Amino acid sequence: MSAPVLRAEGLCFAAGGVAILHDVSFGIGPGAPSLIIGPNGAGKSVLLRLLHRLLPPGAGQVASTGAQAMLFQKPVLLRRSVAANIAHALSLAGIRDAGRIAEALEEVGLPHLAGRPARLLSGGEQQRVALARALALRPDILFLDEPTASLDPAATRAVEAIVTRAAARGVKIVMTTHDLHQARRLAGEILLLHRGRLIEQGPAASFFSQPQSAEARAFLRGDILE
Amino acid sequence: MSDLGSAFQQGVSLVLSGDAALWAIITLSLTVSLTATLIAACIGLPLGALLAVTRFPGRQWLLVAMNALMGLPPVVAGLVIYILLSRSGPLGSLGLLFTPGAMIIAQAVLITPILAALTRQVLEGLWEEYAEQLRSLGSGPWRAVGTLLWDGRFPLLTVLLAGFGRASAEVGAVMVVGGNIEGFTRVMTTAIALETSKGDLPLALALGMVLMTIVLGVNAAAHWLREASARWAG
Numbered sequence: 113m114s115a116p117v118l119r120a121e122g123l124c125f126a127a128g129g130v131a132i133l134h135d136v137s138f139g140i141g142p143g144a145p146s147l148i149i150g151p152n153g154a155g156k157s158v159l160l161r162l163l164h165r166l167l168p169p170g171a172g173q174v175a176s177t178g179a180q181a182m183l184f185q186k187p188v189l190l191r192r193s194v195a196a197n198i199a200h201a202l203s204l205a206g207i208r209d210a211g212r213i214a215e216a217l218e219e220v221g222l223p224h225l226a227g228r229p230a231r232l233l234s235g236g237e238q239q240r241v242a243l244a245r246a247l248a249l250r251p252d253i254l255f256l257d258e259p260t261a262s263l264d265p266a267a268t269r270a271v272e273a274i275v276t277r278a279a280a281r282g283v284k285i286v287m288t289t290h291d292l293h294q295a296r297r298l299a300g301e302i303l304l305l306h307r308g309r310l311i312e313q314g315p316a317a318s319f320f321s322q323p324q325s326a327e328a329r330a331f332l333r334g335d336i337l338e
Numbered sequence: 339m340s341d342l343g344s345a346f347q348q349g350v351s352l353v354l355s356g357d358a359a360l361w362a363i364i365t366l367s368l369t370v371s372l373t374a375t376l377i378a379a380c381i382g383l384p385l386g387a388l389l390a391v392t393r394f395p396g397r398q399w400l401l402v403a404m405n406a407l408m409g410l411p412p413v414v415a416g417l418v419i420y421i422l423l424s425r426s427g428p429l430g431s432l433g434l435l436f437t438p439g440a441m442i443i444a445q446a447v448l449i450t451p452i453l454a455a456l457t458r459q460v461l462e463g464l465w466e467e468y469a470e471q472l473r474s475l476g477s478g479p480w481r482a483v484g485t486l487l488w489d490g491r492f493p494l495l496t497v498l499l500a501g502f503g504r505a506s507a508e509v510g511a512v513m514v515v516g517g518n519i520e521g522f523t524r525v526m527t528t529a530i531a532l533e534t535s536k537g538d539l540p541l542a543l544a545l546g547m548v549l550m551t552i553v554l555g556v557n558a559a560a561h562w563l564r565e566a567s568a569r570w571a572g
Contacts, residue, residue, distance in 0.1 A: 166473055181474070188471035191489040191571035200485065204475045229570055249475075 114141045117284050118163065118253060122172035125158055125308075132158050133308045135172070144300020145275070145285035147316070149292070151337050155308040156288035157185075160257050163286065178252025185258040187242035189230035194222065194241050197230050201245045216248035220274050236267025243274055247283075254278060256287040260294065272298060292332065296320060304328050306337055342539070349543035359521075360541070364548055367525040370438055371506040374445030378505075379498055382450045386457025387486050390465050391479035401458070407451035412444075416514030419444050423515065436517040441525070444511035449501040456497040461486045492567030496560040503556045507549070 116139030125133040133155045140146045148156050161167040163174055164182045190197050198213045217223045220240040225233065230241055239259060246254055256275065260268040275298065279285045289295055295302060299316035304327065311327045312319065323329045330337055352360055389401065421427050423435040423443075434440045464486050472482050487494065509527035516523035518532060526545045533542035 164474060166470060184471065184474075188468060190468070190485065201475050204472075204477050204481065231571060 114143070116140055117142050117178065118174070118176045118286065120159075120163065120172065120174050123159070123162055123169050123174070124171040125155075125162060125167065126170050127158075131308060133162070133169075136305075136308070136310045137172070138303060138310055138313055140284070140286060140301070140303075142282075142284055144316075145279050145287060145298050146301040146303060147295045147299040148286070148288045148303045148305055149290065149295050149331070150305035150311075151331070152290060153307075154305040156290075156305055157257050159305065160255050160286070160288055164255050176253060179249060180253040180255065181246035181249045181251035182255040183239075183242055183246050183257065183259050185261050187235075187238045189238055189241060189245075191231055192229070193227050194230045194233070194244075195226040197241060198245045198248045202248055205249055207249070212248045212250075216244040219247055219277070220244040221270070234267075236263050236270060239263060239267065239271055240274065243271065247274075247278060251283060253284045253286060256285065258288050258290070260289075260291075268294075292334075304331065306331075345539035345543055348540035349547060352540060352544040353547060357544075360544060360548075362521065363524055363526055363529050363545065366438065366523075367506060367527075368552075370441045370512070370525060371445060371502055374442045374449065374505050375498060375502040377442065377446040378450040378453050378501055381446075382453030382501070383457050383487060383494065383497075384483060385450075386454040386459075387461050387483045389454070389458045390461035390486065391469075391482050401455075404451050404455050404458075408455050410448060410451070412448055412508050412510035413514060415448050416444055416511030419447060419511070419515050435515060436519060436523060438516070438523055440515040441512040441523060444515045445505040445508060448508060448511055449505050452504060453497060453501045456500065457490075457494060460493045460497060461490050464490050489571075492563050492571060495563050499556045499560045499563075503553055506552060 118140040119138070121137050123133055123136040124131070136159060148159060150156055158167065160182070162169050163176070164180060165174065166182070190200060192200070194217070195213050198216055199210070202209065202212060213226070214223060217226055220243050222237060222240055222244065225237065225241070230238065233241065243259075259275075260271050263271065272294070275285055275287070285298075287298070295316070302312070302314060302316050302319040303310060304312040304319070304325070306327050312323065312325045314324070319328065320332065323332055327337060389397065419440065420435065422429045423432065423440055424430055425435075434443070465482065468482070468486070468489070472485065477485065507527065509531055512523075512525055513528050513531070516525070516528065518524050518528040526549050530542045530545050530549070533539070533545070
């Protein structure tokens with residue numbers, strides 16, 4: 113197996129006295145997307161924020177290689193044009209390459225919207241602009257926190273297609289979802305999180321055909337996990 | 339009543355005739371208030387933005403002080419600046435007392451806390467929305483100040499208009515530090531106060547009309563900007 117591009121060691125996190133993650137450790141290698149799945153409240157979003165270093169862990173550490181970017185469930189675009197949103201992200205990263213804006217918009221199929229006010233676009237278009245902004249930074253690892261949770265099926269398909277293309281180009285996708293169908297469509301590897309603990313990690317094919325843990329079997333059956 | 343009516347008529351004809359003394363007062367008023375707003379904006383906007391994005395010990399006290407300064411009585415501000423600029427005061431050597439410069443300082447001092455407090459309020463909401471996204475792009479609070487000032491440009495323009503409106507309508511401070519000297523430091527508000535006390539209602543009314551027109555114009559501009567921002571920026 114290739115060396116991990118991302119490693120978490122003993123991650124713990126608590127907020128307001130409530131423990132959200134307990135001693136979570138894993139390594140994620142390069143290749144097909146790794147999907148972190150689990151019911152609402154499992155700690156998926158917090159874990160992703162710890163991995164992208166948006167939150168400091170209470171204990172443990174994160175090690176990663178290469179540049180990384182993150183996409184949130186609800187895209188937060190600046191009150192400026194689509195192109196200016198991407199230019200702003202590039203300038204924060206110290207990149208002065210206007211060509212990347214057109215390239216990123218091409219990648220998400222929205223070159224015709226470059227001059228439009230970003231916040232007046234539909235939800236699906238806004239998420240694709242947010243994806244273009246993240247991809248323009250040419251990340252080695254792209255974190256996606258339930259990126260399609262608020263989108264309709266057509267917009268979800270568009271986002272999934274972009275993510276799949278990015279993964280095929282070598283961008284390591286680390287994505288959370290509570291949608292099992294989406295996990296089946298995208299995942300090369302599954303990490304099942306439940307009540308702040310990593311229950312199971314393994315190749316998607318074997319996870320779906322031969323889940324090892326009782327929680328995984330229950331989750332796949334569609335039972336409500338206690 | 340007919341006296342009032344004829345005073346009003348005379349006021350209108352004064353404005354329309356392009357009376358030189360009247361227009362000198364109007365021009366000085368606008369120059370002083372616009373310059374004061376510009377200076378206050380250079381200090382108040384970045385200060386408000388910084389207070390919106392930073393957390394430090396004593397910040398709450400600073401906010402309370404700033405909010406209290408929003409209600410600073412203009413005559414008290416005028417008095418303090420008068421003492422500072424008077425011959426025996428620490429800034430007396432500048433020779434600014436009873437000049438338009440002193441009036442600019444007075445108005446800038448009055449509206450800087452207003453601009454800073456309103457800017458903080460506007461940008462704090464924006465920062466709440468943007469903070470995580472900007473952090474994920476590698477922007478800390480300091481770099482976020484520029485982003486927030488630009489993205490809050492429409493509401494901030496209305497903040498500036500509010501500051502300008504307050505400055506141009508202010509009378510106490512400019513009276514104390516400007517001295518209401520005819521042809522030199524007499525502005526619309528001090529002239530209205532003086533002419534009314536002298537019983538020269540036409541001139542007072544003419545200036546009152548101009549002042550009201552400016553205030554109306556400022557409010558209309560603020561309203562238009564709010565509408566435009568919703569249309570353009572979402």
